[in-house]
Amino acid sequence: MGENVERNLRLFRELLTCAHQMYFWTYDTQFSLIYSNCPSSETIGLLFLSVSENLSRETDAPILISSNLGFTWTVNLERDGCGLPLYYHVIGPTITSRLSFPTIKESIEKHRHLSPPLNESIEILLNLIPTVPIPKLMEYGLMLHYCITGEKLTISDFVYSETVQLLPIEENTHTQNPHGTWIMEQKLLNLITEGNLNYKQEASRLVIGTVSAELGNGDTIRHYKNLNIAFISSCTRAAIHGGLSPETAYLLSDKYIHSTEACTTLSEIAEVNDAMQDDFVHRVHACKANSLSPQIQQCCDYIQIHIEDSLTLFKISSAIGYTPSWLSGKFRKETGKTISQYIAEYKIRRAKELLIASNTSIQEIANQLNFKSQSHFGELFRRHTGMTPGAYRANRVEKH
Amino acid sequence: MYKLKSGVSLSMLIKDVQKCRSDVFFLSDSGDTLNLKSALSQFIFAATATNPELLTTGQIVCNDEADYNYLADYLVKEET
Numbered sequence: 001m002g003e004n005v006e007r008n009l010r011l012f013r014e015l016l017t018c019a020h021q022m023y024f025w026t027y028d029t030q031f032s033l034i035y036s037n038c039p040s041s042e043t044i045g046l047l048f049l050s051v052s053e054n055l056s057r058e059t060d061a062p063i064l065i066s067s068n069l070g071f072t073w074t075v076n077l078e079r080d081g082c083g084l085p086l087y088y089h090v091i092g093p094t095i096t097s098r099l100s101f102p103t104i105k106e107s108i109e110k111h112r113h114l115s116p117p118l119n120e121s122i123e124i125l126l127n128l129i130p131t132v133p134i135p136k137l138m139e140y141g142l143m144l145h146y147c148i149t150g151e152k153l154t155i156s157d158f159v160y161s162e163t164v165q166l167l168p169i170e171e172n173t174h175t176q177n178p179h180g181t182w183i184m185e186q187k188l189l190n191l192i193t194e195g196n197l198n199y200k201q202e203a204s205r206l207v208i209g210t211v212s213a214e215l216g217n218g219d220t221i222r223h224y225k226n227l228n229i230a231f232i233s234s235c236t237r238a239a240i241h242g243g244l245s246p247e248t249a250y251l252l253s254d255k256y257i258h259s260t261e262a263c264t265t266l267s268e269i270a271e272v273n274d275a276m277q278d279d280f281v282h283r284v285h286a287c288k289a290n291s292l293s294p295q296i297q298q299c300c301d302y303i304q305i306h307i308e309d310s311l312t313l314f315k316i317s318s319a320i321g322y323t324p325s326w327l328s329g330k331f332r333k334e335t336g337k338t339i340s341q342y343i344a345e346y347k348i349r350r351a352k353e354l355l356i357a358s359n360t361s362i363q364e365i366a367n368q369l370n371f372k373s374q375s376h377f378g379e380l381f382r383r384h385t386g387m388t389p390g391a392y393r394a395n396r397v398e399k400h
Numbered sequence: 401m402y403k404l405k406s407g408v409s410l411s412m413l414i415k416d417v418q419k420c421r422s423d424v425f426f427l428s429d430s431g432d433t434l435n436l437k438s439a440l441s442q443f444i445f446a447a448t449a450t451n452p453e454l455l456t457t458g459q460i461v462c463n464d465e466a467d468y469n470y471l472a473d474y475l476v477k478e479e480t
Contacts (some may be wrong), residue, residue, distance in 0.1 A: 029432030033411065045411050046446035050439040069443065112444065117454055121447040128450075 005078065008147035011039060011088065016091070016140060021130050025090040027052075034087065047071055047093050054161050057085050059154065062141035063136070065161035071095060074133065074141030075161075078148045089148060091140050093279065094132040135153065135224060135270060155221070155265075164386055185231075189238040192277065195284030199277070212319055224269050228260045235280050242284035245294055247320060248301035252279060295320070296334045298325060303343055307350050310370050311343055348384045351377070355393040362389045402460045402468065402475040410449055413474045414442055420471070422464035429457040 009026075023038040025045065031052045038044050051067055055075060066072040073092030074175040080086045095104075105122060108114070114122070138155050145153055191199040215326045240246050256276040263269045287297055298320050303311060315323040316339065329341050347369045354365045366377035381389045404413075410426065417424045417436045425434055426434040434441040434448075448454045462468050471475055 006441065031415075040450070042410050043446050045448040046442055046449070049411050049414055052444045067439075069440075108440070108444065112432075112440075114444065115428060115432050117430050117451060118428060118432050118448065120452045121449075121454060123449040125447040235474060245472065 009144075012143060012147045016149050020132055022091055022132070022140070023095070023130075025088075025092075027088045027090065029057075029085045029088070031088070031295060037295070043125060044093065044128060048073060048090060051161075052088075056159065056161065057090065059158045059159045060149070061159045062138070063159045063161050064141065065139060069107065071129065074137050076141065076144045076148055084355045089144055089146060091137065093129055094137055095126075095129050102349065133270070150220055166307065185234065188277075189234055192235055192238040192280050192284060193242040195242050195281055195286075197285055199281050221269070222263070222364070223339055225260050225263065228269050228273050229257050230312055232256050232260065232276055235276060239280040239284050243287040244280070244283050245298040245301065246300055248283070249280075251305050252276075252283075291329070292334055295322065295327070296331055299331060299339070300342070303339075303346055307343075307346055309368060343379060345384070347371075348381060351381060351389065352385075352392065355389055356396050362393075365389070401478050402462075402471075404455060404458065404460060404476055405474055405476050406452070407472045410446070413471070414445070416470055416474070420460055420462065420464065420467040422467060424463070424467060424471070425461045427459045427461060428454055430454075438439065 009024075013024045016024065019038070023036065023041075023044060025041075025048065026035040028034055031049065033041065033045060036045065047067075051071075051073070054065060055063065057077070060079070062079060063075040063077075065075060071093035073094075076089045077085055078087040078089060079264075087261065093331055104126060105119070108122065109119075112226065135155075138158055141158065142153055142155070143391075149296065188199075201362070232253055236249045239252075240249045256272055256279075259272045259275075260269060263272060283301065290297070294298065299316060302316055302319055313324045313328060317327045320327070328339055331342070335342065337345075351365055351369055354360050354368070355362075360368070362377070363374050366374045366397050371375070371377035371380070378388055381392070385392055386394065414436060420437075424436045426432075426436055426441075426448070432444075432467065434445050436442065438446060439455075447459070460471065461472070
């Protein structure tokens, strides 16, 4: 291994383990293990052995290889100065969303009646394997490739090795019970319906986002966009079941579907997915926690979603289907403030976020939030916070 | 009766099992039978490694007597 490659890989491995408990392996061309950071390398290493014969020696591109039990690895070949294969650098195995832990166990049990001690051992083994979404694993594969070759590739350069059939195909494709993804999806959707703010922790072992069907006509980004859009639709309905008004839920759905369509990378899609889940869970939680009537909650939701638009009482009341006078009276009665005051407060709240979390200029923030002018924005901001936007930003930057 | 030596490399064992002429089985003390040439069984065999007792109390059975020679480095013969 070249000195630079070794140095790069050492740093990369360290970085990788900051994010996930990922296993990294280096094999020679005969698949004898040279290096592993896996504490159970002897055990986990056996899983790769069963798929390694399917690896291509021809390609220099990162390879994604998986078995139909749901384990996936990314593999990069390192060549010597003469172009001959030298080492295979491997990240994995990971469990993606295809099959959940219970489904893997269930699949095995269909073929083998195993004794309780062996079943227990399988559970221990499965718990040693991290759950990582395929897009994330592929990104790590690209980084690994860069460490080895210095070449920057994209997801579309990946080579997909044929799925290794650890289970007979017919058994894998015609399960009697619901698909593991469906079960996991229901669990995650329930967390949204409950408005469970601990959903991230609860869902840490549930990864939704891929199914076995190819949905992108060969285009990976399209495939994941389609999956995300389908998932947004499911989350929308889960949020409605949780108490969010259908109007608000569908507005959010449209917003996140548009954001998904605008994505150009898998990371961006993942970010939209995270933001969407977070938004739905928090809104459902707020619905359950506060004492606002559904009509006024819907009004607040509409304002929050459209805070960057030009908002008028007429526009808001038309959108949610009440007369302006009835809505403004009820809003004031329930919240103790006028709709205009609420809009102003929410704009200032949004402006604070933009001032702290972005480099957007004050003029641009004023434009974005639909203020008549920068001075109008400044005046309103000062009235609410006691300082100018510039001073607020400087003050917060200094503190951090 | 052949048992596995303690501390043997399971990956090397599986590689050498592939060189055997006939099927090689791991029989656990609890009654499980794993054909070590099958990919699914290899996965289950990997699981046994999380429980050293399960591994060392199990037997290795070769369909072809000559295959014991291929695996001699990994096995210890015990009188029944």
